[in-house]
Ligand SMILES: CC(=O)SCCNC(=O)CCNC(=O)[C@H](O)C(C)(C)COP(=O)(O)OP(=O)(O)OC[C@H]1O[C@@H](n2cnc3c(N)ncnc32)[C@H](O)[C@@H]1OP(=O)(O)O
């Protein structure tokens with residue numbers, strides 16, 4: 001049986017020490033619920049001696065569905081000038097009313113003499129005293145040996161003495177912290193090996209920061225060297241460069257090394273958990289994040305796509321579904337025919353790899369990409385392109401002309417926009433005008449007004465997003481523009497794209513694609 005690893009999440013405490021991370025109390029409670037469902041064993045909720053929000057969290061979480069034995073309160077050893085009874089910050093740990101407490105203490109002699117300004121012996125007493133006091137009052141006391149690796153490098157004998165003080169006082173786990181995040185993996189494992197000899201068979205934990213980009217590697221190696229308890233945060237949030245990212249540590253330990261962290265079903269929620277925490281933190285998802293990012297299993301190069309179509313192992317280190325992610329194929333000027341075949345399958349079109357029209361379509365795609373088209377997010381435009389080249393696409397209308405007027409009649413009035421379109425549907429010519437609150441809206445209104453008579457189902461469609469991007473920044477108002485439109489009806493949402501120097505023309509292309517796609521899907525899908 002594989003060894004079980006205790007997961008200790010500090011997103012709600014060390015995670016919030018990141019410059020851009022803040023959670024309200026209800027957010028913290030929702031995250032705790034999500035983490036417990038995901039299989040995290042301990043959730044460090046905050047430092048109750050620090051601020052009212054963290055105090056409130058410990059009250060609020062008791063009314064949630066998180067079992068209280070999963071919650072830990074965090075703080076420091078008692079202050080040098082106070083006893084455990086008198087130190088109100090220390091007492092706030094007990095007032096939190098949870099069965100698990102984690103306290104950090106000093107390992108590094110530099111910190112003892114420079115930051116705490118006490119003797120090395122006094123620091124050992126503070127560690128012993130604080131842990132012993134807490135152990136008499138709560139079930140579990142974790143001891144975070146702050147700056148353990150730097151402290152060990154500066155004065156190994158003293159660093160070990162601090163751990164011995166914590167062990168003698170009854171700490172349930174001695175957590176070795178790479179607080180400044182500068183320890184290299186080889187140093188880290190050498191030091192862990194020495195600690196094991198000195199401390200004997202005792203539960204050890206790891207808490208790594210990411211200042212040299214080694215936090216995940218260090219945490220995983222620590223486990224390989226006998227550590228049983230791993231601390232980290234979701235998405236690697238944390239002070240400065242962050243903490244060990246549990247969204248990488250967990251799948252690495254479970255899928256690569258065979259340790260048991262969560263159940264396979266829980267692991268399939270990994271991407272969801274990562275996104276949930278980002279959403280509540282109001283932070284952008286990192287598309288390149290290993291395992292959970294949108295690009296983590298996205299293939300762009302034609303050579304890669306050709307190979308994954310034969311066997312996805314050729315360019316994927318795991319099956320994306322194991323962590324709740326999925327394979328994606330991107331279209332670009334680096335695409336080959338395989339990218340087209342794969343994407344066409346997505347919308348139910350099976351293209352024969354030997355179809356001679358594929359080369360022309362690929363060429364067309366590359367020319368469009370070169371002009372500034374991008375089909376990521378505009379899948380409906382791509383589908384129309386493929387169907388027009390290869391499928392049996394039938395035109396619903398032909399545009400003969402359009403005119404858009406945007407007129408400001410006086411300084412105080414908003415501009416007035418009017419559009420006229422002339423189009424042919426079957427044998428009939430339709431010539432229609434409409435107004436709008438801007439030129440694109442007027443054009444949209446005129447197109448629909450002309451077409452709704454023939455295709456009443458267009459009334460169920462609406463535009464939900466409109467984005468303009470300047471593609472040639474140095475050209476000022478002469479720049480090439482790309483317009484992305486998102487439309488929806490009662491069943492689907494779809495994206496379309498247009499590119500032109502004239503923003504109305506770019507909008508027109510994206511609008512027409514959007515209407516054509518709606519008509520096509522209602523008729524044939
Ligand atoms: C490595 C880590 O991430 S540890 C966690 C760091 N997180 C935080 O600091 C966030 C929460 N902190 C806070 O809200 C505040 O710092 C408080 C409430 C804890 C303390 O506030 P203050 O009393 O105003 O002290 P201040 O923040 O200026 O300085 C920290 C004090 O803690 C002392 N201290 C630091 N580490 C320890 C320790 N392990 N044991 C005992 N005392 C400690 C320092 O010596 C300093 O005391 P001093 O003012 O007598 O020199």
Ligand SMILES: CC(=O)C(=O)O
Pocket residue numbers: 014104144145146147177178179180207209
């Ligand atoms: C305890 C802690 O957060 C650290 O040492 O980094």
